[in-house]
Amino acid sequence: MIFLIILLMASLSLVGLSIKGATAKASQETFKNITNSFSMQINRRVNQGTPRGAGNIKGEDIKKITENKAIESYIKRINAIGDLTGYELIETPETKKNLTADRAQRFGSSLMITGVNDSSKEDKFVSGSYKLVEGEHLTKDDKYQILMHKDLAAKHGWKVGDKVKLNSNIYDADNEKGAKETVEVTIKGLFDGHNKSAVTYSQELYENTAITDIHTAAQLYGYTEDTAIYGDATFFVAGDKNLDTVMQELGSINGINWKMYSLIKSSSNYPALEQSISGMYKMANLLFWGSLSFSVLLLALLLTLWINARRKEVGILLSIGLKQASILGQFITEAVMIAIPALISAYFLANYTARAIGNTVLANVTSDVAKQASKAAQASNLGGGAEVDGFSKTLSSLDISIQPSDFAIIFVLGLVLVVLVMALASSNLLFKQPKELLIDSE
Numbered sequence: 020m021i022f023l024i025i026l027l028m029a030s031l032s033l034v035g036l037s038i039k040g041a042t043a044k045a046s047q048e049t050f051k052n053i054t055n056s057f058s059m060q061i062n063r064r065v066n067q068g069t070p071r072g073a074g075n076i077k078g079e080d081i082k083k084i085t086e087n088k089a090i091e092s093y094i095k096r097i098n099a100i101g102d103l104t105g106y107e108l109i110e111t112p113e114t115k116k117n118l119t120a121d122r123a124q125r126f127g128s129s130l131m132i133t134g135v136n137d138s139s140k141e142d143k144f145v146s147g148s149y150k151l152v153e154g155e156h157l158t159k160d161d162k163y164q165i166l167m168h169k170d171l172a173a174k175h176g177w178k179v180g181d182k183v184k185l186n187s188n189i190y191d192a193d194n195e196k197g198a199k200e201t202v203e204v205t206i207k208g209l210f211d212g213h214n215k216s217a218v219t220y221s222q223e224l225y226e227n228t229a230i231t232d233i234h235t236a237a238q239l240y241g242y243t244e245d246t247a248i249y250g251d252a253t254f255f256v257a258g259d260k261n262l263d264t265v266m267q268e269l270g271s272i273n274g275i276n277w278k279m280y281s282l283i284k285s286s287s288n289y290p291a292l293e294q295s296i297s298g299m300y301k302m303a304n305l306l307f308w309g310s311l312s313f314s315v316l317l318l319a320l321l322l323t324l325w326i327n328a329r330r331k332e333v334g335i336l337l338s339i340g341l342k343q344a345s346i347l348g349q350f351i352t353e354a355v356m357i358a359i360p361a362l363i364s365a366y367f368l369a370n371y372t373a374r375a376i377g378n379t380v381l382a383n384v385t386s387d388v389a390k391q392a393s394k395a396a397q398a399s400n401l402g403g404g405a406e407v408d409g410f411s412k413t414l415s416s417l418d419i420s421i422q423p424s425d426f427a428i429i430f431v432l433g434l435v436l437v438v439l440v441m442a443l444a445s446s447n448l449l450f451k452q453p454k455e456l457l458i459d460s461e
Contacts, residue, residue: 028314035307101185134236154208158416198241
């Protein structure tokens with residue numbers, strides 16, 4: 020029984036440490052591009068943005084922030100609509116239900132476009148919603164280039180290097196200048212990715228979105244890069260700078276109407292991801308400390324019963340002059356001889372069960388977080404596009420394995436606990452008189 024308790028204690032503790040380590044690794048990998056960055060967004064309490072509700076940040080305000088030496092790089096975004104006139108979009112049974120004749124006439128070939136100066140740092144790619152599968156990312160030097168969904172390209176027989184035409188949409192509320200531009204763009208790359216949540220309109224499908232360079236998106240609305248209205252911008256701070264300090268310093272730049280904007284840490288754009296990581300840490304700690312606490316209590320009870328069953332033996336050993344320390348040493352040696360094979364066996368048991376336990380815990384944690392995120396998205400009327408999926412993104416998998424360093428910690432900790440519990444369990448008995456022990460055992 021003592022062997023089994025030590026085996027289970029060590030196994031569960033090892034699993035807890037492995038889950039914690041895997042979560043830390045996943046967190047570092049997931050947030051590697053956003054932990055030292057922040058975004059500039061509109062303050063919706065006083066600034067409602069564009070007619071469609073997008074951001075309306077001035078390019079000159081973005082430029083003022085980029086001039087700070089602490090800013091290593093940045094990405095600015097323009098949200099636009101561009102029509103693939105004469106070509107159909109990808110549709111689903113659900114989107115077809117909502118495609119009225121009027122909507123088909125106005126937006127039947129409209130792509131939702133995000134114009135950026137560096138697509139590799141675009142949120143949709145950083146969050147994993149989009150994955151570039153062919154071609155190259157857009158850079159600040161690109162003009163009239165586009166990244167398109169591979170399914171939409173396949174539907175019309177387009178490939179990397181082909182040219183397509185985008186037209187301004189006169190029905191787009193954000194096309195405030197009434198621009199009627201035609202922009203010919205070259206397909207620089209194809210991306211993949213599919214919606215995780217339900218959609219209402221075809222423009223919410225990943226397949227009907229595209230990433231272009233800044234110039235293309237600006238021209239569709241009749242602007243240039245300098246005069247364009249930007250939805251938001253993300254700034255990456257140098258690694259040796261403190262993010263909070265930099266944000267506080269930038270928030271006092273003169274010449275920017277800060278009532279209209281807010282500076283927000285990029286990690287705040289992924290609340291569900293942060294919650295799932297936090298939830299995994301809590302479960303790992305619960306598994307580790309819970310198994311240790313319960314096992315120590317149970318071990319103390321069993322060792323106490325085990326020692327009490329040897330009262331006569333202790334009485335005889337004391338009566339022949341054997342010191343308490345020697346008797347305690349004998350008991351500890353016996354317990355350690357049981358503990359060592361149990362701890363070694365725990366390594367193999369934990370290796371066998373860690374992945375299954377970790378995945379079960381992950382599934383439960385992410386399920387709860389996803390439900391909360393879904394409710395929050397619905398309450399905020401965020402729709403069903405890539406931004407919502409990024410908002411609702413959780414940990415999807417963990418690379419769980421038992422590390423030798425973790426086993427070393429549990430091995431040493433297990434032996435220390437066995438020694439301490441044995442010392443406490445036997446202390447009362449060892450300090451009694453031999454005669455008392457021998458009489459009690461009769």
